[in-house]
Amino acid sequence: MSKTNEAAALDQTSVIHSTFTLERTFPQPPKKVFQAFADKETKRRWLIEGEGWNIHAYDADFRIGGSDASRFDYKGGPELTNDTQYQDIVADQRIVFSYRMTMGGKPLSASLVTVEFTASGKGTVMTYTEQGAYFDGGMEAAKGREEGTRWLMDRLAAEVAR
Amino acid sequence: MSKTNEAAALDQTSVIHSTFTLERTFPQPPKKVFQAFADKETKRRWLIEGEGWNIHAYDADFRIGGSDASRFDYKGGPELTNDTQYQDIVADQRIVFSYRMTMGGKPLSASLVTVEFTASGKGTVMTYTEQGAYFDGGMEAAKGREEGTRWLMDRLAAEVAR
Numbered sequence: 001m002s003k004t005n006e007a008a009a010l011d012q013t014s015v016i017h018s019t020f021t022l023e024r025t026f027p028q029p030p031k032k033v034f035q036a037f038a039d040k041e042t043k044r045r046w047l048i049e050g051e052g053w054n055i056h057a058y059d060a061d062f063r064i065g066g067s068d069a070s071r072f073d074y075k076g077g078p079e080l081t082n083d084t085q086y087q088d089i090v091a092d093q094r095i096v097f098s099y100r101m102t103m104g105g106k107p108l109s110a111s112l113v114t115v116e117f118t119a120s121g122k123g124t125v126m127t128y129t130e131q132g133a134y135f136d137g138g139m140e141a142a143k144g145r146e147e148g149t150r151w152l153m154d155r156l157a158a159e160v161a162r
Numbered sequence: 163m164s165k166t167n168e169a170a171a172l173d174q175t176s177v178i179h180s181t182f183t184l185e186r187t188f189p190q191p192p193k194k195v196f197q198a199f200a201d202k203e204t205k206r207r208w209l210i211e212g213e214g215w216n217i218h219a220y221d222a223d224f225r226i227g228g229s230d231a232s233r234f235d236y237k238g239g240p241e242l243t244n245d246t247q248y249q250d251i252v253a254d255q256r257i258v259f260s261y262r263m264t265m266g267g268k269p270l271s272a273s274l275v276t277v278e279f280t281a282s283g284k285g286t287v288m289t290y291t292e293q294g295a296y297f298d299g300g301m302e303a304a305k306g307r308e309e310g311t312r313w314l315m316d317r318l319a320a321e322v323a324r
Contacts, residue, residue: 111274
């Protein structure tokens with residue numbers, strides 16, 4: 001699609017739909033990688049802690065029908081919110097969740113994420129698929145989400161190697 | 163993709179990801195079509211009532227962060243459940259929701275749906291995009307969802323024409 005056509009598409013709709021899939025291998029077994037999503041304090045470390053990030057609120061309820069909620073900013077910038085709902089969980093194999101994000105009170109996106117864990121030798125192949133809807137000219141947000149998720153997966157890898 | 167390759171793909175993953183978009187035009191204005199999603203009793207009529215359907219439970223809370231829950235069966239078959247979470251709402255313009263379905267207690271799918279309403283003359287162009295994850299050999303479910311949604315949109319059209 002040419003740039004001109006992309007611009008035309010943006011004029012016709014306020015929502016951009018975009019899907020990406022990341023595959024990562026870990027030397028640790030599926031149980032260990034799964035646990036980094038399931039355990040509240042472990043997840044907090046790789047998902048929202050880090051230099052420059054200020055955490056205003058964090059709660060996690062890892063069960064089908066349960067919700068997570070986090071509120072944070074980066075170096076005093078606008079508040080970001082992440083509200084997650086667990087859609088399906090199969091222990092050590094699969095986690096499916098939806099989440100919506102806002103920045104400074106403005107809706108940014110809603111997404112459906114499928115994380116699958118498969119044993120490979122002593123390690124794990126993890127497949128992360130995010131089906132996203134980005135609001136109000138969110139083409140840049142759609143592009144940035146994949147990059148941001150790759151960065152988070154690096155943090156996850158460091159966490160499970162601790 | 164050949165049938166053989168489809169079968170191979172099913173062996174490699176327990177989740178099928180599939181997206182479809184439906185566009186429908188209505189002679190009624192956006193406010194009227196939007197209301198058929200927003201009003202609890204109106205929505206009940208086109209979404210889950212009808213000959214052969216037994217409704218065990220129905221609740222709706224149409225606001226960002228709110229949830230719907232319905233439990234029903236078709237002619238005494240296995241119980242179906244639909245749990246919906248509202249991700250974003252812009253009055254008369256946009257509704258984004260996630261929902262998960264089970265049948266007989268078995269998880270079937272989780273989806274992210276974007277419904278956009280655009281005025282067109284005195285009527286409405288509605289765009290319905292469903293980004294779905296179908297569990298455990300859900301290729302047939304993925305195919306059936308689009309067909310089932312077209313049928314629901316016919317019921318929606320009849321409802322707004324009442």
